[in-house]
Amino acid sequence: MSQNRTPEDGCREDVREDAQAGADAPGSEFGFATRSIHSGYDPSANHDSASAPIYPSVAYALRSAKHADALASGEVSGFSYSRVANPTVDALEQRIAQLEGGIGAVTVGSGMAAVSFALLCAAEGGGRIISPTDLYGASVDAMDSFFPQFGVHTDFVDDINDLAEVESKIGPDTRAIFAETVANPSTEITDLKPLADLAHRHGIALIVDNTVPTPYLLRPIEFGADIVVHSTTKGISGHGNALGGVIVDAGNFDWTNGRFPHLTRKELVISDERNGVWHSFAEAFGNAAFIRRIRTKYVRTFGAVLSPFNAYLQMVGLETLPQRVRQEVATAKLIAQHLRGVDHIVRVNYSGLDDDPQHELVAQYLPQGVGTVLSFEVEGDESHVNRIVDGVKLFSYVPNIGDSRSLIVNPARITHREVPERYRLAAGVNDNLLRLSIGLENPADLIADLDQAIAGAY
Template sequence: MTGFATQQLHAGSPTAHVTPRALPIYLTAGFVLDDFDSAVNHFSTGDGYSYTRVANPTAEAVEQRVAVLEGGAEALLVGSGQAALAVTMLGLLRSGEHLISASSIYEGSRGFFVENLTRLGVETDFVDEANEPAAWERLIRPTTRALFAESITNPKNEVLDISAIAAVAHKHGIPLIVDSTLATPFLVRPLEHGADIVIHSASKFFAGHGAVLGGVIVDNDTERIAYFRDSVALRFGPTPSPLNAFLINQGLETLSLRVERQSENALGIARWLEQQPEVQSVDYPGLESNPFYALAQHYMPNGQGSVFSFTLGGGVDAARSFINALDVFTHMTHLGDVRSLVLHLATTSHNLRTDEQLEKAGIWPGTLRLSIGIEYLPDLIDDLDRGLSAIRRGSAAAG
């Protein structure tokens, strides 16, 4: 090599064969095909690596870890939670077929069903009483190919009776897909209760620090996940960056510590909020007063999660004063972060819903969603108290 242009590309190629303790980040579009026959072998058997959209060792390490944590046979890592939902549904449904979903779900999932799947000829029916097996049963058609629900719903923190709904699915030979983003496998492992596929937004608790996006699909059926991987994700291309895979892996290493602390903090805050005169209701299933308390104790005895909503009696004006007065809580549309977050639902994530739809979803003008972080609990309560004091000052000034 004598030319500068060649040297800048080829001089100093790494040669060390070492085993790093931290997960190596294979930040590369593709991999060297050793010799002619190894390329022939890779393309005929799939062994080894060729191109990151097909397989990447950093992403594979995350897939293996999440599969173990969820108690599933295999996992597929993709670029976001929405991508995990899209790959799953595009892998299960074709034009003319039918999906049934719980109505209380993340807005982005609902939008995907209502707008995108409809354009592809897949119809979705929604179930309001998600824990009533008969309500699902009534909607099942010969063309129904999947049931979908969240283990803990975003934003109202309702708890799914997984085994009851899985029983309906299995009676009809249909898979139950559970989005378990808000619960994480530290709190509940839906496959152990009969769910067939679990999906996650890894952008939330898995990554944990609010820096990257990711999504995971976990399945006990290795043939189905092979189809999702080789025929859906490979073609549609929601490939995660290896750097993001590394950060998700790093997050997973402290998942239990964070979720345990977040759940403890959330319970402390929910109990405190319940006592405040400005607060009309608190939707946290760790509270004895909550209608989902018994189910939460059954499915999630180690903690009931950190995302929940509560409603201020003073409506939008109270919500505005409250949010603007907060100092420790971050005002943003995200959840599962180490930091505590707050969002006013009716004017942000749910602003396209009609008043009637909002009412049906239990989202009132004063409803706020909290995602509780790992901060020192008294600091969080002081901050929320600052918000309530601002409401009181606002009312006094108006009065």
């Protein structure tokens, strides 16, 4: 068990850091659907409640001075303050860590908090990140214009699968490569294995956003990713009713290789000053150094905490993740195929189509489908886009993905508005592009809705 934590850092690390569920909960020997319902939660530790309870308490009784001291020092495990750990949130973290195959996970208040904390923690103190521009708009904006204010800079590449271009950007200050496993909204696939191999040859970490496929369709850790982030707002929650994000640590990266001095520097927050015992995160937590720094320094200090109510909703969403995504992917592929033959559509972006140039990568990484997001470009100008979004009746005009409802949005004006034009156009996000997130409605109804809206726009 790790030692010398702060009084607020009372968490069940003997459970979490092994990414194991409670004593009676299924582990990795069970199938994905079983684990998405049962893993990470022990009813016997919660008054035999079949469903994980919502623990709305801010703080937890320390019982006695002796117990409080033991809890603060790490000699015993438990909960003390919900800004750092909460029983409901803890169950969600354990479940997602198991589903992704990581040693531990930390949830946060939103997907952008997950992206920001993961990248800042990797590049803290003046490091650099390598990233493509074909990303969710807020991620590009953060790396391009905001992170530099904190001394963290990004070297952008046109194609994350061009290993020569990526390698040319690696310098002494490079800390991580960042990419989306399935890009939003182009659905371009990242070739994870060679990218991970390249990163590891240079002692840098591979951090990936796995929001679009969810762990049901793809588990990047199996292909060498070191850190996986999600906007749990999306497919994991699945119903558009709960913001959240998560960071998962594979536990395989050597954070002591010299590129990450903040993880090998002695820190008071995890040390015992009175007794002259000092630790770095790497010394105290070994291969869990990164995820423990996320919890202790980023979540505890910046406070982007996931509420227990949102954690509960996301656990409920996880229970039906395989069934939802399976149906949504099947419908998304049908719609993408249909749109290819519709008048006034000049391009359809969905890498899950059988004749897509990335078909071999899809077969390697995403044999069950690439996800529920697709995009298409229409003829004419922005006025036609506006008429389409105003003309749909079943599709909701909503800037979200992964919902049980089908959604439509014009990315150039909404989700990618803050992306510099040169990056936006390089990613194919022009004023004539529309993005769809496919839900659980009848496929024929969705196709009919798109057909009438597109015909009406012209």
